[in-house]
Amino acid sequence: MSASKRTVFFVSDGTGITAEALGRSLLAQFNDIEFDQITLPYIDDKAKAFQVVQKINNCMIQEGHKPIIFDTIVNQEIRQILASSKGFMIDIFSTFLNPLELELKTKSSYTVGKSHSIVGDTQYATRISAINYALDNDDGIKTHHYDTADVVIVGVSRCGKTPTCLYLALQFGIRAANYPFTEDDLDDLKLPNSLKPYKNKLFGLSIEPERLAAIRNERKPNSRYASFRQCESEIRGVEALFAKENIPYLNSTHYSIEEISTKLMAECDLNRFGH
Amino acid sequence: MSASKRTVFFVSDGTGITAEALGRSLLAQFNDIEFDQITLPYIDDKAKAFQVVQKINNCMIQEGHKPIIFDTIVNQEIRQILASSKGFMIDIFSTFLNPLELELKTKSSYTVGKSHSIVGDTQYATRISAINYALDNDDGIKTHHYDTADVVIVGVSRCGKTPTCLYLALQFGIRAANYPFTEDDLDDLKLPNSLKPYKNKLFGLSIEPERLAAIRNERKPNSRYASFRQCESEIRGVEALFAKENIPYLNSTHYSIEEISTKLMAECDLNRFGH
Numbered sequence: 366m367s368a369s370k371r372t373v374f375f376v377s378d379g380t381g382i383t384a385e386a387l388g389r390s391l392l393a394q395f396n397d398i399e400f401d402q403i404t405l406p407y408i409d410d411k412a413k414a415f416q417v418v419q420k421i422n423n424c425m426i427q428e429g430h431k432p433i434i435f436d437t438i439v440n441q442e443i444r445q446i447l448a449s450s451k452g453f454m455i456d457i458f459s460t461f462l463n464p465l466e467l468e469l470k471t472k473s474s475y476t477v478g479k480s481h482s483i484v485g486d487t488q489y490a491t492r493i494s495a496i497n498y499a500l501d502n503d504d505g506i507k508t509h510h511y512d513t514a515d516v517v518i519v520g521v522s523r524c525g526k527t528p529t530c531l532y533l534a535l536q537f538g539i540r541a542a543n544y545p546f547t548e549d550d551l552d553d554l555k556l557p558n559s560l561k562p563y564k565n566k567l568f569g570l571s572i573e574p575e576r577l578a579a580i581r582n583e584r585k586p587n588s589r590y591a592s593f594r595q596c597e598s599e600i601r602g603v604e605a606l607f608a609k610e611n612i613p614y615l616n617s618t619h620y621s622i623e624e625i626s627t628k629l630m631a632e633c634d635l636n637r638f639g640h
Numbered sequence: 641m642s643a644s645k646r647t648v649f650f651v652s653d654g655t656g657i658t659a660e661a662l663g664r665s666l667l668a669q670f671n672d673i674e675f676d677q678i679t680l681p682y683i684d685d686k687a688k689a690f691q692v693v694q695k696i697n698n699c700m701i702q703e704g705h706k707p708i709i710f711d712t713i714v715n716q717e718i719r720q721i722l723a724s725s726k727g728f729m730i731d732i733f734s735t736f737l738n739p740l741e742l743e744l745k746t747k748s749s750y751t752v753g754k755s756h757s758i759v760g761d762t763q764y765a766t767r768i769s770a771i772n773y774a775l776d777n778d779d780g781i782k783t784h785h786y787d788t789a790d791v792v793i794v795g796v797s798r799c800g801k802t803p804t805c806l807y808l809a810l811q812f813g814i815r816a817a818n819y820p821f822t823e824d825d826l827d828d829l830k831l832p833n834s835l836k837p838y839k840n841k842l843f844g845l846s847i848e849p850e851r852l853a854a855i856r857n858e859r860k861p862n863s864r865y866a867s868f869r870q871c872e873s874e875i876r877g878v879e880a881l882f883a884k885e886n887i888p889y890l891n892s893t894h895y896s897i898e899e900i901s902t903k904l905m906a907e908c909d910l911n912r913f914g915h
Contacts (some may be wrong), residue, residue: 371744380902382811386661390712390755391736394748404912406902431743437665453743455736461666468706468728469646473669480665481898489896496803528771531806535897536657621764622810623756627655627681637679 370399372424376417376436376447380481381406387457388435400433408438414446421450488538488638495534495541502542503527508559511542516633517563518543520570521551521599522590523580525617525625529570532622537630538638551602556610568629569607569614574600576618645674647699651692651711651722655756656681662732663710675708683713689721696725763813763913770809770816777817778802783834786817791908792838793818795845796826796874797865798855800892800900804845807897812905813913826877831885843904844882844889849875851893 373392375384381404392400408417424432431453438444439458448454462473483489502510504527511517516533518526518541526543533539550557560567574597581591589595607614613632617625629635648667650659656679667675683692699707706728713719714733723729737748758764777785779802786792791808793801793816801818808814825832835842849872856866864870882889888907892900904910 380898382898382902383661383665386658386755387732390658391733391740393755394714394733394737395740395744395746396749397746398744402912406906433740433743439669455740457662458666458669460735461730462669465666465670465708465730468708469670469673471670471672474671480661480668481896483894483896483899493803493897496806500802527775528768528810531771532810535803535807535810619758621756621758622768623655623657624758627657631681637677 369397370401371430372401372403372428372432374417374421374424374432374434374452375402375404376408376434376438377404377406378409378438378440378443379406381437382481384435384437384457387437388433388455391435391455392433408443408447409440411443411446414438414443418446418450421452425451491538491638492535495538496531498540498542499527499530499534503530505544505559508544511559511563511566513540514542514563514566515540515635516568516629517541517560517566518568518570518629519546519560519612520572520614521546521577521596521603523584524570524572524577525622526570528622529617529625529629532626533629536623536626537635539630539635546599546603546606548599551599551606554602554606554609556606564610564612566633567610567612568633569603569612570625571600571604571607571614571616573616573618644672645676646705647676647678647703647707649692649696649699649707649709649727650677650679651683651709651713652679652681653684653713653715653718654681656712657756659710659712659732662712663708663730666710666730667708683718683722684715686718686721689713689718693721693725696727700726766813766913767810770813771806773815773817774802774805774809778805780819780834783819786834786838786841788815789817789838789841790815790910791843791904792816792835792841793843793845793904794821794835794887795847795889796821796852796871796878798859799845799847799852800897801845803897804892804900804904807901808904811898811901812910814905814910821874821878821881823874826874826881829877829881829884831881839885839887842885842887843908844878844887845900846875846879846882846889846891848891848893 375381375388377384385404405417408414421432434452434454436447437457466473520526522545530541530543533541574593577596578591578593585591615628650656650663652659680692683689696707709727709729711722712732741748795801797820805816805818808816849868852871853866853868860866890903
């Protein structure tokens, strides 16, 4: 194994999702190294911790480099076992909990896996309800529940509306419906009647015609629907409609659903979990 | 404002999602304090950073406590502006990037907002494709694409199959279909023919009848479908079927979709992004 490849362990007593998120952000700063990523969730007793240490030490022997460890283990005893390994440990909780305790003038509760558990989490019900809302109001299936939407995403077919709605729901508890403009809507350059009362909730997505054609071709290869000419004409129409009706919009081509969602929230002044 | 309420800022030059994830994990350890949470994403130039400092300092004056700041800003100049505020700063990157640079014997690229961007991210396409797969193969609509599924989640209606499939897709790029058992399936205690060839991909969800009845009542109040008696009978049937066919399963009642997903992945030996 070359020096430009390193093994990374994300170790947690809960789901491991926080350790992964933080670890990946940091690793993304090191372009020239390839990271083999292993997540070990639910390491919540000493026996499991000793097994992890074994795994890390074996990896160290095989590769001749210290494996990198990102851990979010709350229990100090288990964390200390992990720290006895030969890996290079980025110990998130012990680094930050102590300074936070001093600043907040209170002891932390050292409770395991709280951040992704439903216990005492009022936001969880909001998220699940928002997921159901997104599914029920996807793709213009229903248009009579827009009164309870936080946002209604509009755009042509396959420009990224549905994944964005789902992400807004799952991650932020935002109730997002979406409505696909048809060719008729675009020919007339008019908002459909079902959208008119909710003009202040509309947010548009656009996309480069080349990209749209590529996405549609995966769905329906060589169709008129997927042709560049058709995509270009729809995009031209939709952007004209956004301009005419003063609908804020984003070109989604180079953005991830995380970026589209957070930019949309900033633009529409939407807060997480309805706050 | 009492001492048991504190304002928290998540500040990022990207989406802010990593700062939120880490910050919330840490804050969850302080039960007796209420946190007002404000996310400020896309703080990517000096002017915006100075505005944030102003906001933090105003908050400090109003509340008489230091606001807590979790930041994931990569650019050092912008980070230093933020550090000049009167808040209590948990500076994630400056804390960990330097030790990582030493261990990896290379300089970090200090590139903004990489972790949730699609640039150079092969995992992104996998995630989007998995989302489309989950939507296309939700709720037993189609049963002829199970050959390309990573897992097929089975259980009674409204036990949490769909949100789990969506989360597996969005977060981990896992292709998850789901199939709802009907009363007929449960009466016969037999797997439907469409599932038989994929027995090794099945994962079951169960749930406590009280909880199931409550969820169904929100959907269809006072229906037979939502009655405790009906829910109990279906759950008894489904658990018998899981046992008879040796299908691994989880009782989802007390778990979040993050927990269900990560436990399922461990049980089924599924790796992130098809690795």
